[in-house]
Amino acid sequence: MDPHQPLLRDTPLDDQQLVRYLLGLLPPHEADRFDEASVVDDAVAARLRGVEDDLVDAYVRGTLAIDLRERFESHYLASPRRRERVAFAAAFARAVDERPRPAALPSWRPRWMPALLPVLAIAAALLLVASAGLLFESVRLGRGLSLAESDRAALDQRARDLERQNADLRTANADIAQQLARARTPVAAAAQDVKAIALVLLPQTRSVGAVPVLDLPAAPADRVSFELRLEANEFNRYQVGLRDPTSNAVVWRSDWVGAKTSAEGASVRVAVPRPLLKPQHYTLDLAGRSASDTAHVVGSYAFEVTRR
Amino acid sequence: MVNQDVVREDAKLTPDTFASLLAWLDDGVESNGEGYLEVRRRLASYFDRRNRPAADDLADKTLTRVAITLAQDGAIATRPPARYCFAVAKYVLLEDLRRDRRLVPFDESRATESTSIATHGAAAAERDAREHRLDCLDHCLQNLKAEQRELIVEYYAESRQVKIQRRRELAVRLGISMNALAIRAWRIREGLMACVRQCGDRR
Numbered sequence: 001m002d003p004h005q006p007l008l009r010d011t012p013l014d015d016q017q018l019v020r021y022l023l024g025l026l027p028p029h030e031a032d033r034f035d036e037a038s039v040v041d042d043a044v045a046a047r048l049r050g051v052e053d054d055l056v057d058a059y060v061r062g063t064l065a066i067d068l069r070e071r072f073e074s075h076y077l078a079s080p081r082r083r084e085r086v087a088f089a090a091a092f093a094r095a096v097d098e099r100p101r102p103a104a105l106p107s108w109r110p111r112w113m114p115a116l117l118p119v120l121a122i123a124a125a126l127l128l129v130a131s132a133g134l135l136f137e138s139v140r141l142g143r144g145l146s147l148a149e150s151d152r153a154a155l156d157q158r159a160r161d162l163e164r165q166n167a168d169l170r171t172a173n174a175d176i177a178q179q180l181a182r183a184r185t186p187v188a189a190a191a192q193d194v195k196a197i198a199l200v201l202l203p204q205t206r207s208v209g210a211v212p213v214l215d216l217p218a219a220p221a222d223r224v225s226f227e228l229r230l231e232a233n234e235f236n237r238y239q240v241g242l243r244d245p246t247s248n249a250v251v252w253r254s255d256w257v258g259a260k261t262s263a264e265g266a267s268v269r270v271a272v273p274r275p276l277l278k279p280q281h282y283t284l285d286l287a288g289r290s291a292s293d294t295a296h297v298v299g300s301y302a303f304e305v306t307r308r
Numbered sequence: 309m310v311n312q313d314v315v316r317e318d319a320k321l322t323p324d325t326f327a328s329l330l331a332w333l334d335d336g337v338e339s340n341g342e343g344y345l346e347v348r349r350r351l352a353s354y355f356d357r358r359n360r361p362a363a364d365d366l367a368d369k370t371l372t373r374v375a376i377t378l379a380q381d382g383a384i385a386t387r388p389p390a391r392y393c394f395a396v397a398k399y400v401l402l403e404d405l406r407r408d409r410r411l412v413p414f415d416e417s418r419a420t421e422s423t424s425i426a427t428h429g430a431a432a433a434e435r436d437a438r439e440h441r442l443d444c445l446d447h448c449l450q451n452l453k454a455e456q457r458e459l460i461v462e463y464y465a466e467s468r469q470v471k472i473q474r475r476r477e478l479a480v481r482l483g484i485s486m487n488a489l490a491i492r493a494w495r496i497r498e499g500l501m502a503c504v505r506q507c508g509d510r511r
Contacts, residue, residue, distance in 0.1 A: 035357070036391075038353065038357075039347070039394040040390045045346075050494060053464075053494065054471075061466060079363075081363055082356065084505075087438075088441070088500075090438075091445045092445065092501075096461045096466075099465065246438070304466065
C-alpha cells in the first residue's frame with residue numbers, strides 16, 4: 001500500500017458522512033477508518049475541522065434538524081472539550097451575525113458601538129447647529145468688514161447647502177419616526193390579538209439553511225406573535241416551546257391550541273412574551289396532541305432575534 | 309510498523325529528544341513547530357472523539373513515546389510521520405480504556421451543569437460567564453487585523469445566500485483556493501478561541 005495514498009480513497013467523502021462520524025453514527029469499522037484518516041490524511045483532517053465548525057454553528061443557531069440536534073446533544077455534548085467549543089461558538093456566532101457585512105462596513109465595530117450611535121447622532125446634530133451659528137456670525141462680521149462680494153456669495157451658497165442638509169435631516173427624522181410607528185403597531189397589536197403576525201416560519205428541512213430574522217424595535221410591547229406553517233395538520237391541538245439553544249432550555253411554553261387554516265395552508269399561531277426574546281438565535285419546538293391524548297414532536301422552527 | 313516495544317513507561321523528554329521529534333514530524337520541510345502542533349491537535353481530537361476525558365494528556369503521552377522511540381532507534385521509517393503517531397495513539401487509547409475500567413472519572417463540568425439547573429444563583433453565574441465570554445470575544449476580535457476580521461465575518465456569518473456559493477466568491481475575491489480559505493478561516497477561529505480561553509482564565 002502506498003503510504004501517501006488517501007486512507008478514504010475508496011469512500012466517496014461528503015460532508016454528511018463527516019457529520020455522521022462526528023455524531024458517532026458510523027458503524028465501528030468505518031469509524032476506525034475515519035479515526036485514522038483524521039490524524040494521517042491532511043485533506044480529511046482539514047475538511048473534518050470545517051465540517052465540525054459548521055455543525056456546531058448550526059447547533060447554536062438552532063438550524064439543525066431535530067434528529068441531528070438530539071444526537072448532537074446526546075453524543076457531541078458528552079465531552080467537556082466539545083462543550084467548550086459549543087460555548088465559544090454561541091458567542092462567536094452572535095458576534096459575527098451582529099456585524100455588518102464587510103462590503104457595508106469595512107472597519108470593525110465593537111459590540112457596545114451600536115449603543116453609542118444615538119449619542120453620536122446627537123453630537124453630530126449639535127455640531128451642525130454650532131456650524132450654522134458660526135456661519136451666521138461670519139456673515140454678520142463679514143458685512144461689517146465689507147467682504148468681497150464673491151466671498152459672500154460663497155458663504156451664502158454654504159448657508160443654503162446647510163439649510164438643505166437640515167431639511168434633509170428633518171425629512172429623514174420624519175421617515176424614521178414613521179417607520180418606528182409602523183414597527184410598533186403589529187407588536188402592540190400582538191399583545192391583544194395573534195392576528196398580527198410578527199414572523200411567519202416555515203417547516204425546517206434537513207439542510208442547514210438561512211435563518212429567518214426577527215428585527216425587534218426596542219418598543220415596550222408585551223408579546224411577539226409567530227405563525228408556524230404546518231406541513232400537515234395531523235393533530236387536534238398543538239403546543240409551542242421556545243428553546244434557547246445556548247443553554248438548550250425551553251424558556252416558555254404556549255397553551256395547547258388548535259391550528260388555523262388559510263389560503264396558505266394550516267398553521268399554528270402563538271404570542272411569545274416579548275421580554276424573553278433577546279438578540280440571539282432561538283427555536284420554536286412544536287408538539288402535537290392527537291385525539292388519544294398522546295403528544296408527539298412535530299418539528300422545530302429556528303429564527304434569530306436582532307434589535308434595532 | 310508499531311509493536312509492543314513502543315508501549316513502555318513514560319519518560320521525560322530532553323530538549324534534544326524534543327528537537328529530534330520536531331524535525332522528524334516536519335519530514336524534511338521546516339515548519340517552526342507547526343507540524344508538531346498540528347499532529348498534537350489531531351491526536352487530541354481523536355482521543356476526545358473516543359470520549360477520553362484527558363485527551364490533551366493522551367496526545368502528549370503519545371508524542372512522548374514517539375520521541376523516545378525515535379531517540380533510542382535513531383530513525384522511524386514509517387511515512388508520513390502522522391501514521392506512526394496514530395499507531396502509537398491506538399495503544400495509548402487501549403491502555404487508557406483499561407485504566408478506565410478501574411477508575412470512574414468525575415466529570416466536574418457536568419456536575420456543575422446539573423447543579424446550575426437547581427440553583428438560581430448558579431444560573432446567574434452562567435449568565436455572567438456568557439457575558440464575560442462575549443466581552444472577551446470583543447476584545448480578541450479587536451486584536452485581529454482588519455482583513456482577518458472581515459474574512460471570518462464573511463466566512464462564518466449567517467447568510468441569506470447559499471453558504472458554499474458565498475465562500476466560493478470569497479475565495480475568488482482573495483485569489484486563493486477553497487481549501488486555503490477554509491484553513492485560513494479555521495486558523496483565525498482557533499486563535500480567537502485560544503484568546504477567549506486565556507481571557508476567561510485571567511478573570
